[in-house]
Structures are given as structure tokens and as C-alpha cells.
Amino acid sequence: xxxxxxxxxxxxxxxxxxxxxxxxxxxxxxxxxxxxxxxxxxxxxxxxxxxxxxxxxxxxxxxxxxxxxxxxxxxxxxxxxxxxxxxxxxxxxxxxxxxxxxxxxxxxxxxxxxxxxxxxxxxxxxxxxxxxxxxxxxxxxxxxxxxxxxxxxxxxxxxxxxxxxxxxxxxxxxxxxxxxxxxxxxxxxxxxxxxxxxxxxxxxxxxxxxxxxxxxxxxxxxxxxxxxxxxxxxxxxxxxxxxxxxxxxxxxxxxxxxxxxxxxxxxxxxxxxxxxxxxxxxxxxxxxxxxxxxxxxxxxxxxxxxxxxxxxxxxxxxxxxxxxxxxxxxxxxxxxxxxxxxxxxxxxxxxxxxxx
Amino acid sequence: xxxxxxxxxxxxxxxxxxxxxxxxxxxxxxxxxxxxxxxxxxxxxxxxxxxxxxxxxxxxxxxxxxxxxxxxxxxxxxxxxxxxxxxxxxxxxxxxxxxxxxxxxxxxxxxxxxxxxxxxxxxxxxxxxxxxxxxxxxxxxxxxxxxxxxxxxxxxxxxxxxxxxxxxxxxxxxxxxxxxxxxxxxxxxxxxxxxxxxxxxxxxxxxxxxxxxxxxxx
Numbered sequence: 304x305x306x307x308x309x310x311x312x313x314x315x316x317x318x319x320x321x322x323x324x325x326x327x328x329x330x331x332x333x334x335x336x337x338x339x340x341x342x343x344x345x346x347x348x349x350x351x352x353x354x355x356x357x358x359x360x361x362x363x364x365x366x367x368x369x370x371x372x373x374x375x376x377x378x379x380x381x382x383x384x385x386x387x388x389x390x391x392x393x394x395x396x397x398x399x400x401x402x403x404x405x406x407x408x409x410x411x412x413x414x415x416x417x418x419x420x421x422x423x424x425x426x427x428x429x430x431x432x433x434x435x436x437x438x439x440x441x442x443x444x445x446x447x448x449x450x451x452x453x454x455x456x457x458x459x460x461x462x463x464x465x466x467x468x469x470x471x472x473x474x475x476x477x478x479x480x481x482x483x484x485x486x487x488x489x490x491x492x493x494x495x496x497x498x499x500x501x502x503x504x505x506x507x508x509x510x511x512x513x514x515x516x517x518x519x520x521x522x523x524x525x526x527x528x529x530x531x532x533x534x535x536x537x538x539x540x541x542x543x544x545x546x547x548x549x550x551x552x553x554x555x556x557x558x559x560x561x562x563x564x565x566x567x568x569x570x571x572x573x574x575x576x577x578x579x580x581x582x583x584x585x586x587x588x589x590x591x592x593x594x595x596x597x598x599x600x601x602x603x604x605x606x607x608x609x610x611x612x613x614x615x616x617x618x619x620x621x622x623x624x625x626x627x628x629x630x631x632x633x634x635x636x637x638x639x640x641x642x643x644x645x646x647x648x649x650x651x652x653x654x655x656x657x658x659x
Numbered sequence: 660x661x662x663x664x665x666x667x668x669x670x671x672x673x674x675x676x677x678x679x680x681x682x683x684x685x686x687x688x689x690x691x692x693x694x695x696x697x698x699x700x701x702x703x704x705x706x707x708x709x710x711x712x713x714x715x716x717x718x719x720x721x722x723x724x725x726x727x728x729x730x731x732x733x734x735x736x737x738x739x740x741x742x743x744x745x746x747x748x749x750x751x752x753x754x755x756x757x758x759x760x761x762x763x764x765x766x767x768x769x770x771x772x773x774x775x776x777x778x779x780x781x782x783x784x785x786x787x788x789x790x791x792x793x794x795x796x797x798x799x800x801x802x803x804x805x806x807x808x809x810x811x812x813x814x815x816x817x818x819x820x821x822x823x824x825x826x827x828x829x830x831x832x833x834x835x836x837x838x839x840x841x842x843x844x845x846x847x848x849x850x851x852x853x854x855x856x857x858x859x860x861x862x863x864x865x866x867x868x869x870x871x872x873x874x875x876x877x
Contacts (some may be wrong), residue, residue: 341798
């Protein structure tokens with residue numbers, strides 16, 4: 304019996320040893336894992352890079368239900384140069400990525416997730432000092448979230464800049480405009496006899512949809528077609544692709560990023576009322592309240608979030624015109640960082656250097 | 660008459676040789692296991708376990724080996740209860756501790772002319788899963804600050820289903836040792852707002868920790 308107790312004590316000691324390893328949090332090559340517990344969720348925030356720069360880029364990932372760690376694991380050509388100059392905080396939102404806990408789908412609503420963003424920003428200041436400059440980097444659904452966070456005036460004081468990459472601030476507009484863009488591109492490809500039958504299928508499917516009133520089913524159908532069109536456009540060389548390096552692929556297998564967790568969360572999210580909520584709460588009318596310096600980046604062939612939303616954002620943001628810009632990447636889809644990673648990284652670094 | 664006697668003698672000899680190939684079944688013994696455990700194959704861990712057979716049935720069939728000889732195919736079916744402890748490490752995420760109870764149906768096949776035992780197992784388990792988060796856990800204190808938690812982590816129920824394939828290691832003559840591989844499907848409940856499926860893989864050694872009879876004679 305004594306031996307059993309000794310064995311168990313050794314095991315718990317081993318777990319504590321692995322669990323409590325703590326490194327210096329300020330430095331040029333830091334890897335600091337924080338967890339935020341809030342309303343049943345345990346959300347990881349992995350801060351990597353140069354925290355000594357006192358500048359942190361907080362990733363608001365897409366989905367809902369996606370993962371921030373994707374940008375760390377499979378986009379090393381994006382994350383490495385950013386981490387060299389600044390620190391990047393990869394936060395997995397509740398019911399997304401590698402987050403855990405005993406959560407409730409009722410908690411997956413805009414108000415709660417925005418309060419999570421507020422806490423993450425506060426926690427980063429608590430951990431790295433009140434003098435850190437924090438930049439939000441939102442992609443797709445992360446764009447909606449960033450705008451919802453910044454629509455509160457008091458939150459704008461907490462961040463130095465807003466990088467919105469194909470942000471989905473108006474779900475019905477992106478549905479209608481995305482369908483229009485797909486139909487236009489489909490017609491061009493049909494006329495050019497490129498993947499004719501496949502583009503015809505997409506065009507005909509979209510022609511049969513009824514866009515008269517906002518409808519979640521139509522949004523889901525258009526989103527599914529946008530993914531299909533994106534794949535087709537990559538095959539037709541309209542959209543540049545990101546081919547992961549061997550190191551990136553290897554890292555995916557042996558790393559903390561869990562594709563199963565992300566998949567699990569995407570399924571859970573699809574059962575929540577979040578999509579319905581954001582469909583019925585476009586943020587266009589709130590954009591004029593946002594005065595934070597903004598860098599907007601879109602892809603020319605973004606069928607998921609049409610570049611017309613980028614233009615609408617540029618026109619609607621309350622930010623002085625010198626402090627906001629829209630860059631549209633040719634040969635790019637929903638992830639413009641895929642098409643020209645170096646240009647993308649340079650734009651981000653330039654923007655952060657200017658406003659930090 | 661002579662022919663009849665010689666036939667009888669031949670039949671007696673054959674049956675004697677047949678019985679000689681049969682071994683008296685050993686009473687079931689607890690089996691100890693040590694294995695590599697990989698959560699999603701690559702998140703490394705170690706598993707220690709013990710199984711106890713509580714029911715056993717042995718079926719023997721005589722089968723032709725060639726035109727002149729026969730062999731005995733022995734199939735041992737067991738029901739086993741087991742307990743195990745697993746530790747694994749998910750880098751930059753958590754360390755997992757899993758206490759599991761398993762009910763296993765275990766079949767062992769042996770052909771009398773071979774010293775090879777093939778094992779197949781299938782079963783289900785119920786487990787208590789404790790995960791210890793790596794890093795520092797914070798909780799808002801409600802006044803704009805944060806409390807640092809000493810031990811961030813959580814608990815979950817973890818049922819599982821599994822199958823295993825194994826074979827005795829004939830080159831270890833002194834003891835009864837077998838190697839096995841065991842894919843598992845585990846369900847972490849709760850996980851966020853539902854459950855999460857874990858695909859795990861176990862590869863290890865199992866032994867009753869008893870010396871082989873031949874080895875004892877030596």
C-alpha cells in the first residue's frame with residue numbers, strides 16, 4: 304500500500320513538473336502559454352515572439368469555431384517574421400480551436416465572445432505591462448468580432464490598431480455580394496472555356512437562390528458554394544495557394560494544434576444560434592463609431608467575404624482617412640496571406656511600426 | 660483379426676499422440692501491461708495496466724495438417740476485467756491522466772505444432788480523465804484584475820472502445836511475454852459544449868510475470 308501511495312505521489316509530481324514549467328515572459332524569443340477561464344470555457348492564449356518589443360498582435364481567428372494556432376503552425380512564413388519583430392498572441396476563442404471546459408452553447412453569443420476579447424486584452428496588459436501596444440488582427444469571423452469589440456468606445460482606448468483581413472461585418476451583404484462575385488467569375492470562366500461545366504453548376508445553383516430577405520439557409524448554401532468556387536479558382540490559377548513546407552506539415556503532426564478539436568468545435572458551433580444572431584445584427588451602422596487606425600486587406604476573388612465589404616468598411620469607418628487603408632490582393636481569395644505572404648507580412652509590419 | 664488389432668493399435672497411437680499435443684489449460688492469471696500510449700498517435704504517453712480473467716472457455720478442434728498428420732487448434736476465450744493508468748503529454752496544451760476500467764473479450768489461438776499464440780481482444784472501458792493545463796491559468800476577479808490559479812485543469816468522463824492484436828514473443832524463452840498493438844476510440848465528456856473523440860494508439864508488452872514451464876525445468 305505504501306508503494307502505491309509512493310507511485311501516485313511520483314506521478315502527480317511528474318504532472319506538476321510538466322504543468323508548472325514557467326519561463327521568463329519578457330524577451331525576444333518568448334513562448335508563454337496562458338489560459339483564461341471565463342463562463343465555463345478554458346481558452347488558451349499562446350504568446351510567442353518578441354515581448355520585449357512591448358507590441359502584441361492579438362489574432363482573432365475565423366470560423367466561428369476555427370483556431371488561432373493555424374496561423375502559428377501552418378503559416379510559419381507569416382508568423383515567424385511577425386514574431387521576430389513583435390509578439391503574437393494566438394487566442395483560441397470559446398468553443399473553438401483547442402479551448403476546453405464545460406461550456407454551454409448558450410454562451411456562444413456576440414456579447415459573451417466580445418467580453419472574452421475584452422478580458423484577453425486586459426490579461427495581456429496584466430501579464431506584459433500596461434504599456435504594451437495591442438493590435439487586433441481579425442480574419443473572417445474574427446473581423447466581425449473585432450468590429451463588435453471596437454464598436455464600444457471604451458475598448459478603442461485599449462488597442463493601437465485594427466488589422467481586418469476579409470472581415471465579415473455584414474453577413475447578409477457578404478452572402479449577396481459573394482454570390483454576385485461568383486456569378487461574374489463563373490461567367491468569365493465559362494466564356495473562356497475554363498472548367499466550364501463546374502462553373503456552370505455554381506452559376507445555375509446561385510441563380511436558383513432567393514436573395515429577397517436575409518435567410519440563414521441561403522447564407523449557408525452560398526458559403527458552401529464559395530468554398531467550392533475557391534477550390535475551383537485555385538485549380539484555374541485565379542487564386543494563389545499556400546503550399547505548406549515540410550517543416551510546417553511536420554509541425555502540424557507533432558504540435559499542440561489539434562485539427563480534431565477544431566473540427567469538433569466547428570460542429571458544436573454549427574448547432575449554436577451564433578450564425579443566426581450575426582446574420583440579424585450587421586455592424587455596418589456601428590462602423591462610423593470606430594476611430595482606431597485600420598489596415599484592411601482583402602482578396603480580389605474572395606467569394607466568402609466579397610471585397611465590396613472591404614470598400615464598405617473603408618467608407619464607413621470613423622477613422623481619419625490618413626489612418627485607414629484598403630489593400631486588395633490580386634490573385635487572392637479569402638486568405639490573402641496565401642497569395643503573397645511576403646507582401647502581406649510587410650504591410651502588417653509597416654502598419655504596426657507606424658502606430659505602436 | 661490381425662488387421663483389426665493393428666488398426667486398433669494405430670488408432671490408439673494416433674489418439675495418444677493427439678492427447679500428447681494437448682496441454683492442460685493453465686488456470687487464468689492476472690496479466691500486467693506496459694505500453695507506449697499515443698493520444699492521436701503522436702502525443703506521447705505511457706500506460707500501465709493489469710487485467711484479470713474471470714471467465715474462460717477452451718475449444719479444441721483436431722484438424723488435418725497434411726495427409727498423414729493432424730494438429731489441434733486451440734481457441735481460448737476469456738472475459739477479463741482490467742484497470743489501467745495512463746499519462747500523456749500534449750505539448751503546449753495539457754498533461755493527461757487517465758484512470759480506466761476495461762471489460763475485455765480475449766481470444767487466444769494456437770496450433771499445436773507451433774509455439775505461436777495469436778491474441779485478439781475487443782472491449783470497452785470507462786475512465787476518469789484529469790487534464791492538467793500547461794502554462795498559467797487566470798480567472799477574472801470581477802474587479803478588473805485576474806487571479807492566478809495554482810492548478811488549472813479539469814475533469815472529464817472518458818468511455819472508450821478498443822480492439823487489440825498481439826502475439827507471444829517466442830524469442831523470450833524464460834517468461835510468458837507478448838507484444839500487442841491496440842487502437843482505441845475514447846470520448847471525452849464534457850468537452851466545451853459537447854464531447855470530443857480521441858483516437859489513441861497503444862503498443863506494448865503484456866505478461867503474467869510467470870516463468871515458462873520449460874524454463875523452470877531447466
